[in-house]
Amino acid sequence: MYIGNEMNRIDALDKVLGRxxxxxxxxxxxxxxxxxxxxxxxxxxxxRIDTRAAMASPGIVKVLSCHDIPGENLxxxxxxxxxxxxxxxxxxxxxxxxxxxxETEEAARKALQLIEVEYxxxxxxxxxxxxxxxxxxxxxxxxxxSRRKVIKGDIEKGFKEADVIVEHTYSTSWLDHAFMETESxxxxxxxxxxxxxxxxxxxxxxxxxxxxRLLAVPEEKIKVVQATTGGGFxxxxxxxxxxxxxxxxxxxxxxxxxxxxxxxxxxxxxxRHPLYIEYKTGAxxxxxxxxxxxxxxxxxxxxxxxxxxxxxxxxxxATGPYEVPxxxxxxxxxxxxxxxxxxxxxxxxxxxxxxxxxxxxxxxLMLKMDPFDIRMMNxxxxxxxxxxxxxxxxxxxxxxxxxxxxxxxxxxxKKEDRAGxxxxxxxxGIGNTGVSNPANACLNITGDGKIALHxxxxxxxxxxxxxxxxxxxxxxxxKIEDIVLVRGDTDTSKDAGSSSASRQTYISGGAVFxxxxxxxxxxxxxxxxxxxxxxxxxxSEADKKLLEHNGFFxxxxxxxxxxxxxxxxxxxxAFATHMTEVEVEPETGCxxxxxxYAAHDVGxxxxxxxxxxxxxxxxxxxxxxALMEExxxxxxxxxxxxxxxxxxxxxxxxxxxxxxxxxxGPFGAKGVGEPALIxxxxxxxxxxxxxxxxxxxELPCHIERLKMLLEKAKG
Amino acid sequence: MKIVSFAxxxxxxxxxxQDRELLLHALRERFSIKSVKEGCGIGECGTCTVLIDxxxxxxxxxxxxxxxxxDVKTVEYLGDAGLLHPLQKAxxxxxxxxxxxxxxxxxxxxxxxxxxxxxxxxxxxREAISGNLCRCTGYIQIVEAIRDAAGLxxxxx
Ligand code: FES
Ligand code: FES
Numbered sequence: 036m037y038i039g040n041e042m043n044r045i046d047a048l049d050k051v052l053g054r055x056x057x058x059x060x061x062x063x064x065x066x067x068x069x070x071x072x073x074x075x076x077x078x079x080x081x082x083r084i085d086t087r088a089a090m091a092s093p094g095i096v097k098v099l100s101c102h103d104i105p106g107e108n109l110x111x112x113x114x115x116x117x118x119x120x121x122x123x124x125x126x127x128x129x130x131x132x133x134x135x136x137x138e139t140e141e142a143a144r145k146a147l148q149l150i151e152v153e154y155x156x157x158x159x160x161x162x163x164x165x166x167x168x169x170x171x172x173x174x175x176x177x178x179x180x181s182r183r184k185v186i187k188g189d190i191e192k193g194f195k196e197a198d199v200i201v202e203h204t205y206s207t208s209w210l211d212h213a214f215m216e217t218e219s220x221x222x223x224x225x226x227x228x229x230x231x232x233x234x235x236x237x238x239x240x241x242x243x244x245x246x247x248r249l250l251a252v253p254e255e256k257i258k259v260v261q262a263t264t265g266g267g268f269x270x271x272x273x274x275x276x277x278x279x280x281x282x283x284x285x286x287x288x289x290x291x292x293x294x295x296x297x298x299x300x301x302x303x304x305x306x307r308h309p310l311y312i313e314y315k316t317g318a319x320x321x322x323x324x325x326x327x328x329x330x331x332x333x334x335x336x337x338x339x340x341x342x343x344x345x346x347x348x349x350x351x352x353a354t355g356p357y358e359v360p361x362x363x364x365x366x367x368x369x370x371x372x373x374x375x376x377x378x379x380x381x382x383x384x385x386x387x388x389x390x391x392x393x394x395x396x397x398x399x400l401m402l403k404m405d406p407f408d409i410r411m412m413n414x415x416x417x418x419x420x421x422x423x424x425x426x427x428x429x430x431x432x433x434x435x436x437x438x439x440x441x442x443x444x445x446x447x448x449k450k451e452d453r454a455g456x457x458x459x460x461x462x463x464g465i466g467n468t469g470v471s472n473p474a475n476a477c478l479n480i481t482g483d484g485k486i487a488l489h490x491x492x493x494x495x496x497x498x499x500x501x502x503x504x505x506x507x508x509x510x511x512x513x514k515i516e517d518i519v520l521v522r523g524d525t526d527t528s529k530d531a532g533s534s535s536a537s538r539q540t541y542i543s544g545g546a547v548f549x550x551x552x553x554x555x556x557x558x559x560x561x562x563x564x565x566x567x568x569x570x571x572x573x574x575s576e577a578d579k580k581l582l583e584h585n586g587f588f589x590x591x592x593x594x595x596x597x598x599x600x601x602x603x604x605x606x607x608x609a610f611a612t613h614m615t616e617v618e619v620e621p622e623t624g625c626x627x628x629x630x631x632y633a634a635h636d637v638g639x640x641x642x643x644x645x646x647x648x649x650x651x652x653x654x655x656x657x658x659x660x661a662l663m664e665e666x667x668x669x670x671x672x673x674x675x676x677x678x679x680x681x682x683x684x685x686x687x688x689x690x691x692x693x694x695x696x697x698x699x700g701p702f703g704a705k706g707v708g709e710p711a712l713i714x715x716x717x718x719x720x721x722x723x724x725x726x727x728x729x730x731x732x733e734l735p736c737h738i739e740r741l742k743m744l745l746e747k748a749k750g
Numbered sequence: 751m752k753i754v755s756f757a758x759x760x761x762x763x764x765x766x767x768q769d770r771e772l773l774l775h776a777l778r779e780r781f782s783i784k785s786v787k788e789g790c791g792i793g794e795c796g797t798c799t800v801l802i803d804x805x806x807x808x809x810x811x812x813x814x815x816x817x818x819x820x821d822v823k824t825v826e827y828l829g830d831a832g833l834l835h836p837l838q839k840a841x842x843x844x845x846x847x848x849x850x851x852x853x854x855x856x857x858x859x860x861x862x863x864x865x866x867x868x869x870x871x872x873x874x875x876r877e878a879i880s881g882n883l884c885r886c887t888g889y890i891q892i893v894e895a896i897r898d899a900a901g902l903x904x905x906x907x
Contacts, residue, residue, distance in 0.1 A: 041845075043842050043843065043845075044847060046850070048831065048834075048842060050853050051834070051841045051847060051853060052829070052831060052838070053824070053854040055850055056784070057784075057787075057851065059788075060784040213885055214849070215787075215795065215797055215851040215852050216787070216849070216851045217789075263850065264849060265849045266848075266849045266885050266886055268885070297790040297791060297795075495849065496848040496886045497886075498848065644891075645845065647845065647890075647891070648845045648888075651887060651889070652886045652887050653888070655888035656885075673790055673794065674883065675792060675794050679883065681880045681883060681889075682882075682884075682889040682892070682893065
């Protein structure tokens with residue numbers, strides 16, 4: 036009754052009225068403004084810093100350096116190797132060196148100009164392929180951050196059995212998240228002697244932990260609150276402004292505001308990892324894939340951020356949603372002095388989908404098969420073994436998503452020569468990889484007769500607040516008026532993990548469901564379902580602790596083998612097929628995406644409107660990834676030289692929702708946030724090939740690049 | 751410093767502004783209208799959109815002193831919780847809002863369109879919001895919302 040519908044988002048009313056308070060809208064009386072002095076060198080030793088002129092500049096209160104950090108200067112989601120403030124050397128352009136605190140933003144920004152730093156340049160590592168053997172060490176232990184392999188079957192035997200072999204190399208560029216709201220936050224000391232940070236973030240509990248390490252104070256002394264957040268897409272997972280703010284409050288005991296300009300955001304925010312993918316596929320005459328060998332080389336910049344995650348996830352998903360008996364993947368992630376790359380919607384898998392879907396089409400072409408049929412023939416199904424030899428037991432909807440698109444594929448016809456059609460398929464493991472990644476949720480009955488849901492899950496625009504409330508409503512049979520949502524505050528919630536890896540519907544949803552089942556039983560025992568009002572139950576309960584019910588869900592996974600990646604790294608997978616129609620002007624190389632048919636197996640759509648919204652948004656990002664977006668270090672500074680899709684670039688889209696229920700998910704739900712984007716670029720590239728006969732191996736395939744390819748093909 | 755007087759959301763206001771002060775900052779700081787957002791500050795994203803004499807303008811490129819004697823509207827003009835504008839209602843119903851950061855600017859561009867064109871085509875709608883970037887929605891539900899509202903509203907000044 037409350038799920039599977041088109042319920043309006045619970046935050047939409049406020050948002051259309053312009054009322055939500057984003058971090059930048061907060062101000063505190065007497066707040067200082069903090070801004071960051073950043074490195075202008077890709078790799079250099081800091082020989083001298085002179086802040087005297089800055090300190091003497093009007094309105095400047097303090098300048099903080101790494102020496103002002105009482106605790107640990109290093110942070111990072113897995114490997115803590117990124118300094119908040121550079122110690123004795125800088126390792127990329129944009130690396131923070133100092134915090135300048137002024138009475139006003141103007142004063143602080145002016146003082147930045149007065150800081151003098153003397154650098155001694157060091158050897159720069161700018162190519163991941165040269166990184167491993169470079170004598171310039173970015174970290175003491177060497178320049179290889181991570182290496183992961185996926186080994187299944189016998190790769191040599193697999194290629195021997197093949198009648199055709201297709202081998203190509205693919206590469207992708209840096210991309211910016213370009214959330215519309217830049218990184219921002221406010222901090223202040225509270226009356227309990229704690230430091231409070233309110234920011235634009237995807238994970239409050241992680242940030243609380245990092246700040247406690249930074250300041251060497253217990254976690255209880257730090258409170259982190261999520262302000263309304265203007266988009267994340269992975270770029271607000273790492274610590275952005277939070278550490279700087281906390282450190283500044285610690286030293287000044289005054290409120291501190293920080294907000295990155297768009298230029299700063301482009302300069303400092305993590306990027307999508309550029310990946311170089313060497314891909315070899317072997318197939319029999321009948322279309323069955325016998326072997327896949329993939330080499331992945333990634334550039335994470337000077338700090339790990341989510342580099343290990345991308346290295347691993349890219350490897351595990353390298354074969355795409357197909358059953359391949361013989362697999363060999365070797366994925367390596369290197370440190371360089373390029374921009375820091377981190378988490379961005381899909382963790383390396385959109386890049387891999389570009390490769391594996393191009394390969395599928397090329398194999399089909401060699402075998403004179405229909406690209407649709409070869410996908411159907413090799414697609415994973417119930418009982419299949421994935422590349423990590425995980426047996427898929429449930430909720431394997433890839434074939435169903437192909438079927439949804441099939442009628443449109445079969446009837447496709449080119450009205451013009453310049454038109455082309457392409458397919459893209461994907462699968463995506465929901466949640467973190469082979470590790471425990473639980474969520475908590477807590478319900479309690481309030482004095483005014485409502486059920487309060489406390490969750491640490493961060494609403495970043497994707498709609499998790501609404502989804503979680505719907506799961507609660509459905510389980511308890513309660514109207515929206517009977518529910519209060521208390522969210523995004525480390526004081527009032529336990530850890531729900533990050534809003535990343537498309538995990539909140541499945542995992543936080545699972546935790547809410549768990550708590551709700553307990554609450555339902557309690558309410559039932561107390562006669563609520565026989566008509567006794569909640570208010571009365573509250574009043575009659577002597578032990579108020581009994582009014583509280585905690586929920587927990589941790590998806591059942593197993594770690595992957597360090598050598599072969601054998602294991603069950605994800606409890607469930609999402610599946611999708613996109614079919615895209617493009618038109619390419621042969622003279623100019625201008626590619627227009629006309630129409631997309633997008634079929635997604637989401638397990639169960641808790642909210643159809645939200646699911647569609649995620650898919651449309653993912654398609655937009657996929658269009659950008661395929662055709663427009665490229666972060667060029669030193670050149671891409673803002674939206675005037677980083678092009679992303681506008682309303683004019685969006686195709687018409689038809690969405691098909693497949694609901695192959697996931698038994699461990701709340702009401703069968705999985706996730707859709709990242710899956711929405713993953714196959715889109717791949718399907719565009721295949722459509723370009725269909726339209727022009729030319730296959731792009733490098734993304735983005737923007738107008739100049741495509742024009743060059745077309746000219747080269749003409750000879 | 752200069753005194754400017756203008757109509758802000760239908761009310762006459764006046765205040766002192768700096769010579770180089772941007773309308774964006776004047777609205778946010780002097781009038782506490784925080785729905786006007788600074789997504790880029792260089793006229794490329796549309797989150798700072800306001801209507802000046804019912805035409806959309808980037809307030810990050812507009813000097814506050816220039817609106818002297820003019821009519822300025824922000825999203826607050828459209829409606830309130832009790833009486834939503836049909837566009838606002840349609841945005842909610844169509845799922846046109848995700849993170850919401852672009853929403854005020856989108857609504858204003860849409861409002862200005864519907865004032866001039868009661869029954870716009872989809873391509874006219876897309877054109878009208880092409881100066882407003884949205885990273886979340888892929889625009890489709892926004893276009894749907896504007897189309898749905900078109901029949902229903904009289905976007906008269
Ligand atoms: S802030 Fe004005 S257009 Fe971006
Ligand atoms: S809803 Fe997030 S930018 Fe438009």
